[in-house]
Amino acid sequence: GDSVTQTEGLVTLTEGLPVMLNCTYQTAYSTFLFWYVQHLNEAPKLLLKSSTDNKRTEHQGFHATLHKSSSSFHLQKSSAQLSDSALYYCALRYQGGRALIFGTGTTVSVSP
Amino acid sequence: GPKVLQIPSHQIIDMGQMVTLNCDPVSNHLYFYWYKQILGQQMEFLVNFYNGKVMEKSKLFKDQFSVERPDGSYFTLKIQPTALEDSAVYFCASSRRLGGVEQYFGPGTRLTVL
Numbered sequence: 001g002d003s004v005t006q007t008e009g010l011v012t013l014t015e016g017l018p019v020m021l022n023c024t025y026q027t028a029y030s031t032f033l034f035w036y037v038q039h040l041n042e043a044p045k046l047l048l049k050s051s052t053d054n055k056r057t058e059h060q061g062f063h064a065t066l067h068k069s070s071s072s073f074h075l076q077k078s079s080a081q082l083s084d085s086a087l088y089y090c091a092l093r094y095q096g097g098r099a100l101i102f103g104t105g106t107t108v109s110v111s112p
Numbered sequence: 113g114p115k116v117l118q119i120p121s122h123q124i125i126d127m128g129q130m131v132t133l134n135c136d137p138v139s140n141h142l143y144f145y146w147y148k149q150i151l152g153q154q155m156e157f158l159v160n161f162y163n164g165k166v167m168e169k170s171k172l173f174k175d176q177f178s179v180e181r182p183d184g185s186y187f188t189l190k191i192q193p194t195a196l197e198d199s200a201v202y203f204c205a206s207s208r209r210l211g212g213v214e215q216y217f218g219p220g221t222r223l224t225v226l
Contacts, residue, residue: 036217043116043219044155044203089155098143098168099157100205100215 002027004090006103013080014111021075021106023064023090033066033073034100036089044089048075080110114138116218118204119186124224130192133221135204137187144187145205145215146179148172155203161187191223199225 007022025033033050050066050073051057057064062077073090090103117136125131137144146158159169161179176195181187187206191198201222205215 041219044217045113046214046216049214098145098160099170100145100147100155101157102147102154104154 002029002092002094002101004092004101004103006088006090006106008106009104010107010109012109012111015082016079019075019077019080019084019108019110021088021090021108023073023075023103025071025073025090025092027092027094029094029097031092031094033064034091034093035062035064035073035075036091036102038087038089038105040086047088080108082110082112084108085110114141114216116204116206116216118202118218118221120221121219122222122224124226125194127196127225128193130190131194131223133189133191133202133204133223134186135188135206135218137204137206138208138216141206141208141216143207143209144179144181145207146189147203147205147217149201149203149220151200158189158202194223194225196225199223 003026005024035047036044037047038044048057048059048064053068064075066073087105087107089105091100093100119134144161147155149155157170158173160167178190201220203220204218207215
């Protein structure tokens with residue numbers, strides 16, 4: 001069945017360093033991929049959604065590129081900020097579907 | 113930005129009782145969703161609701177679960193009777209339409225069944 005894999009449960013880093021969160025997926029269908037961010041005690045919010053194959057999408061300093069050849073949609077940022085500390089979910093929805101299928105999430109902790 | 117509200121934020125009930133979780137979706141949205149997240153696990157889709165009907169549901173959406181949105185008021189998830197395994201955080205979401213658009217999530221209701 002459809003699934004999303006996020007390999008890191010926790011990522012800790014120092015402010016100013018780059019961050020990359022892995023996301024791979026499995027599906028037999030044409031899909032949309034999403035990154036959601038959830039700060040403590042807040043609602044998950046959409047951070048990025050995929051565009052066409054091999055096209056980079058950017059928002060709020062984060063970027064990701066959908067690579068269908070490797071079934072990946074990794075999230076990157078060149079310089080982490082303290083406010084980036086949060087839980088990040090990768091999710092997919094196949095075209096025509098209604099449900100979002102989530103990965104297990106990666107907690108990012110940025111320290112000064 | 114648009115906000116989805118959920119009431120209450122926490123609910124503690126005894127096993128076997130009925131519980132209703134309330135969601136106030138974004139005002140012009142037409143599609144509504146519930147997701148369930150057990151502690152330490154990922155969010156999982158329960159149900160999608162549109163135009164007064166359940167359009168899609170997962171195997172987690174047991175017979176004890178029901179959803180409705182009477183007269184455009186709250187979108188509700190009712191569990192009757194509750195079981196211990198229903199303890200989880202329940203997230204409501206809404207979207208304007210299908211087709212790759214954003215689902216807006218509420219902050220969740222933490223349900224504890226004793």
